[in-house]
Each structure stands twice: as structure tokens, then as C-alpha cells.
Amino acid sequence: xxxxDAFEARFHSAVHRYIGSVSSDLEPVEFAHRIAEAxxxxxxxxxxxxxxxxxxxxxxxxxxxxxxxxxxxxxxLPLVGSKPAWKVxxxxxxxxxxPWPAWEPASYADTALVDRVNEIFNLHDAAALEExxxxxxxxxxxxxxxxxxxxxxxxxxxxxxARVGDVTVTVEPVPGLWAPPAGSRFLAxxxxxxxxxxxxxxxxxxxxxVVVFYNDKHKQPSERAREGYSRPDFTRxxxxxxxxxGMAVGSEALLTIVETDRVxxxxxxxxQDPADGSAYVFLHLRVEAARxxxxxxxxxxxxxxxxxxxxxEPVSCQREPAFQLDTGAWDGWIAVxxxxxxxxxxxxxxxxxxxxxxxxxxxxxxxxxxxxLSPG
Amino acid sequence: MTSLALDSxxxxxxxxxxxxxxxxxxxxxxxxxxxxxxxxxxxxCGDESLAEDAAxxxxxxxxxxxxxxxxxxxxxxxxxxxxxNEARKALRREHRHPVLQIExxxxxxxxxxxPDGIDHIDLANALGHLKPEDRALVALRYAADLDSSExxxxxxxxxxxxxxRLSRLLDRLREDLGDD
Numbered sequence: 001x002x003x004x005d006a007f008e009a010r011f012h013s014a015v016h017r018y019i020g021s022v023s024s025d026l027e028p029v030e031f032a033h034r035i036a037e038a039x040x041x042x043x044x045x046x047x048x049x050x051x052x053x054x055x056x057x058x059x060x061x062x063x064x065x066x067x068x069x070x071x072x073x074x075x076x077l078p079l080v081g082s083k084p085a086w087k088v089x090x091x092x093x094x095x096x097x098x099p100w101p102a103w104e105p106a107s108y109a110d111t112a113l114v115d116r117v118n119e120i121f122n123l124h125d126a127a128a129l130e131e132x133x134x135x136x137x138x139x140x141x142x143x144x145x146x147x148x149x150x151x152x153x154x155x156x157x158x159x160x161x162a163r164v165g166d167v168t169v170t171v172e173p174v175p176g177l178w179a180p181p182a183g184s185r186f187l188a189x190x191x192x193x194x195x196x197x198x199x200x201x202x203x204x205x206x207x208x209x210v211v212v213f214y215n216d217k218h219k220q221p222s223e224r225a226r227e228g229y230s231r232p233d234f235t236r237x238x239x240x241x242x243x244x245x246g247m248a249v250g251s252e253a254l255l256t257i258v259e260t261d262r263v264x265x266x267x268x269x270x271x272q273d274p275a276d277g278s279a280y281v282f283l284h285l286r287v288e289a290a291r292x293x294x295x296x297x298x299x300x301x302x303x304x305x306x307x308x309x310x311x312x313e314p315v316s317c318q319r320e321p322a323f324q325l326d327t328g329a330w331d332g333w334i335a336v337x338x339x340x341x342x343x344x345x346x347x348x349x350x351x352x353x354x355x356x357x358x359x360x361x362x363x364x365x366x367x368x369x370x371x372x373l374s375p376g
Numbered sequence: 377m378t379s380l381a382l383d384s385x386x387x388x389x390x391x392x393x394x395x396x397x398x399x400x401x402x403x404x405x406x407x408x409x410x411x412x413x414x415x416x417x418x419x420x421c422g423d424e425s426l427a428e429d430a431a432x433x434x435x436x437x438x439x440x441x442x443x444x445x446x447x448x449x450x451x452x453x454x455x456x457x458x459x460x461n462e463a464r465k466a467l468r469r470e471h472r473h474p475v476l477q478i479e480x481x482x483x484x485x486x487x488x489x490x491p492d493g494i495d496h497i498d499l500a501n502a503l504g505h506l507k508p509e510d511r512a513l514v515a516l517r518y519a520a521d522l523d524s525s526e527x528x529x530x531x532x533x534x535x536x537x538x539x540x541r542l543s544r545l546l547d548r549l550r551e552d553l554g555d556d
Contacts (some may be wrong), residue, residue: 015514028406
């Protein structure tokens with residue numbers, strides 16, 4: 001036996017001697033009677049209407065709670081954004097073609113976008129920047145801004161974002177950079193080191209100020225908006241409010257197709273390259289992961305139509321599931337086709353069928369993006 | 377008052393009947409365990425009247441929540457844990473630390489030395505130096521004689537975690553009692 005064991009035995013014994021002198025004059029029968037009289041056992045309905053001291057069969061509580069939950073759910077249905085599942089229509093979005101965009105080369109200025117970005121992120125005022133991005137929202141060094149989708153993708157500017165406190169925003173020198181005119185919008189996708197992708201819509205408003213829309217629902221759990229931040233120059237919108245992010249600037253068509261309670265939005269960006277007569281389209285499905293699954297089982301297709309509506313074989317058409325669908329990130333298609341006639345016009349039809357509705361009718365989304373590849 | 381031991385079958389039967397509202401069955405349980413509750417509470421708060429109050433408060437809670445006791449064999453640990461908790465709450469409410477107040481005592485005569493060499497005054501003072509939750513653990517282990525597997529669910533630790541914590545407490549008590 002170790003010293004400690006010996007001590008424990010002696011201590012144990014000492015405690016028992018210590019409490020050995022403690023006694024009580026309590027009369028158990030009288031005391032139990034007093035308690036039982038004060039808090040009598042009750043059953044059935046009495047148990048429901050009386051709160052303290054009641055003996056309610058547990059099963060009754062379960063049924064009661066279930067009934068209350070059901071009643072609350074039904075009562076809340078008209079009040080919340082979600083529509084009842086049984087009201088979801090099958091075909092949601094017959095999309096009318098957008099007007100043919102005119103080929104209007106914008107002014108080129110390498111520095112214009114840099115200035116815009118400076119304005120967007122308010123680099124002259126680090127405190128303001130901090131207001132926009134909460135402390136724990138740290139971006140990786142590199143993000144991309146798809147601004148002015150003119151030309152090939154590699155001509156798009158790349159914006160480097162660094163975390164608050166060590167802010168450096170630079171734009172790679174891109175020849176022929178498009179300067180976004182007032183009223184235009186462009187998309188930014190930035191990655192968070194917390195994981196996932198953060199999408200922004202940057203808009204140059206009529207007052208020549210840049211407004212950032214960001215989708216709070218795609219934020220990672222660690223990304224919390226700072227309490228009380230006023231966002232003087234920024235507007236936050238939730239995905240449910242993003243009904244349309246339309247854009248037709250220069251050669252670009254950017255559409256938001258539909259909005260349902262399952263799929264937040266589908267953003268579609270197309271661009272064309274008159275030099276080689278090809279068109280590109282970037283499709284991004286924004287998935288509302290918070291509402292449930294949106295799996296790869298959904299069928300997607302991209303068709304490219306000629307000016308007469310004939311279907312064209314795309315030069316290339318590939319899906320780029322760059323991010324996880326089931327985590328609410330983005331999915332994309334890139335389709336390339338060449339016009340077949342002198343008009344240089346073609347259309348690209350994007351069709352998405354979400355058939356993972358758990359027995360409901362499949363949701364079908366279609367969008368038509370016209371291109372005019374005739375020489376300017 | 378003396379405790380009336382109940383065997384396992386009698387405990388289960390009494391609990392069932394008490395849940396159904398049988399006052400005598402509940403009285404039988406009170407009679408069997410009340411002293412244990414008082415003594416555990418006494419180790420924690422060091423005051424007999426406070427301990428009695430805590431034990432009685434524990435019985436009111438036990439009456440209300442007896443239905444939640446699924447394992448009838450765990451009746452005693454369940455009851456003494458309630459009493460320990462009530463004792464800690466009583467101590468906080470009263471802002472009293474009577475154990476610490478017992479600082480001066482007549483030196484016991486040599487022939488009155490306790491067989492284990494730890495007298496009540498030293499023990500009370502040593503317990504008083506512990507935090508209430510540590511005192512509760514000591515009380516449940518050494519006054520209520522619960523083992524580590526019985527203590528574990530009551531204090532939210534694993535049995536080995538309980539043993540480790542008790543071991544540290546013993547080291548401290550040993551030092552406090554000048555036993556090292």
C-alpha cells in the first residue's frame with residue numbers, strides 16, 4: 001500500500017467519524033405526507049393544465065408537443081419565405097430571349113478597373129473595409145473578378161485580395177481591360193480561407209459608385225457580420241431577394257434565370273470573341289444548400305442553337321463542377337460554339353433539370369443567350 | 377433518526393409506488409436515505425442546520441423528479457447528488473463558510489488522538505479550503521461511499537477522470553492536513 005493509499009484509507013475513516021455525529025430529527029412519514037400534500041401527483045388533463053408537481057404520462061407530453069409543433073408549422077407557413085412543398089410548380093421558368101446585344105466596344109483603360117476596385121474596397125479607408133468584411137472573414141490571396149466579360153477568359157482581370165489589416169488589392173495588368181461604365185454589374189468570386197466561395201455582385205450605380213451585393217446565405221459559419229455595422233456604401237441582399245442580376249454590356253449577357261426556394265439563382269455569363277468567331281458561356285448555379293440537397297443527380301444540358309433555331313454541335317462543352325454542389329457552392333458549364341452562317345448569330349440554350357425533388361415534379365430551368373458574332 | 381436499509385427489490389417497488397403517489401412508499405425512501413443526504417450536505421457546507429435544509433430541499437426535488445430516475449438501482453447516487461447540489465446552492469445563498477470559521481480549538485489530549493490521526497477540526501478546515509464543487513466530490517466519494525463509476529455520470533466526467541480529480545484533491549488534502 002502506498003502512502004497515498006494509506007492516507008486515503010485514513011481520510012475515508014476520518015470523514016466517516018466526522019459525519020458520524022450528524023443526526024436528523026426528521027420524521028419521514030410526516031415529511032413525505034407534507035410534500036405529497038403540497039405537490040400531489042396528477043394525471044391526464046389535470047397534468048396538462050397544471051404545471052408543477054404533476055405526473056403526466058410521458059407519451060401524453062410527446063403527443064402534446066407534436067401537436068403544438070404541427071400547429072406552429074402550419075401557422076407559420078404563410079409567414080415564412082419558403083413555400084409549401086406541395087405548391088411548387090413543375091416548370092418554373094420559361095425564359096424569353098433577351099434582346100440581341102449590340103456590339104459596342106467599350107472604352108479601354110487599364111487603370112479604370114483598378115480605380116473601380118479601389119473604390120469598391122475603399123482602400124483609402126481601411127476602417128471602412130473592415131466594416132465590410134468581418135474580422136474572421138479572410139480571403140485567400142487570390143480571387144477573381146469577372147468584370148466586363150469581353151474577350152477570352154484569360155483576359156479577365158484577376159484581383160488579389162488580402163485580409164483586412166494587410167490590404168493589398170491589385171489587378172493584373174490585362175491588355176484591353178474593360179472599364180465598367182455606370183449602371184453595369186459584374187461578378188466577383190472570392191474564396192475564403194474558412195472554406196467555400198463567396199460571391200459578390202459589384203454594381204457601378206448611376207452615381208458612379210460601386211455597390212457590393214453579397215449573398216449572406218453562402219457565408220461560412222465562421223463568417224459573421226460585425227454587429228452594428230452600418231454598411232454605408234454597401235447593400236446586403238439575401239439570395240431570396242436576388243430575383244435578377246441582368247446585364248447586357250458590350251458583348252456580354254449575364255442573366256439570373258430563376259429564383260425558387262431551392263435554387264437561389266443561376267447566373268449566366270456569356271462572352272464572345274469576334275476574332276475567332278466563338279462564344280463562351282459561363283453558367284453558375286447558385287444552390288441554396290440551406291434548404292436541402294441539390295445533388296449531381298440533377299441533369300443539366302447545354303444546347304447551342306443557330307440563327308434558325310437549329311441545334312449546333314458545340315466546339316466544346318464541358319461542365320466544370322469547380323465547387324461542391326451539396327455545400328451550396330457553384331457549378332458551371334462552359335460551352336463554345338462557332339456560328340454557321342454569315343450573320344454570326346447563334347443562341348445558347350441552357351437547360352437545367354433538377355429532378356431531385358423527393359417525389360415532386362422536376363424543376364426545369366431554361367435560358368437562352370443570344371450572341372451576335374458578326375464582325376463589328 | 378436512523379437509516380432503514382432497503383434491498384434492491386424494495387427500492388424498486390418503493391420508487392414505483394412513490395411515483396404513483398404513494399406517500400408511505402416515499403416516506404420509506406426518505407427514512408432509508410435522509411441521513412445519507414444530510415451527511416453529504418454536511419461535508420459540503422460544514423453546518424448541520426444548513427445540511428438539514430439542503431437535504432430536505434433535495435427531497436422536494438426528488439418527489440417532483442422521481443419519474444426521471446430510470447435506473448432504480450441508482451437511487452442513492454441520484455439522491456445524494458441532488459443533496460450535494462442543494463448544499464452547494466445553500467452555501468452560495470448563505471454566503472456562509474462555517475468550516476472556515478472553526479479556526480481555534482482546544483488542543484486534544486494525547487489520549488484523545490483519533491485512530492487515523494485526523495481530527496475533526498483539521499478535517500473541517502481542510503475541507504473548507506476546497507472549492508464547493510470539490511467538496512461535493514469528496515462528500516460523494518467518502519461520505520456517501522460512491523465509487524468512480526457511480527460518480528462519473530453525476531459529475532460529468534469519465535470514471536478515470538473522476539479518479540484523477542479525486543487523486544489531486546487527496547494530494548491537496550494530504551498537504552493541508554500535514555500528512556506528507
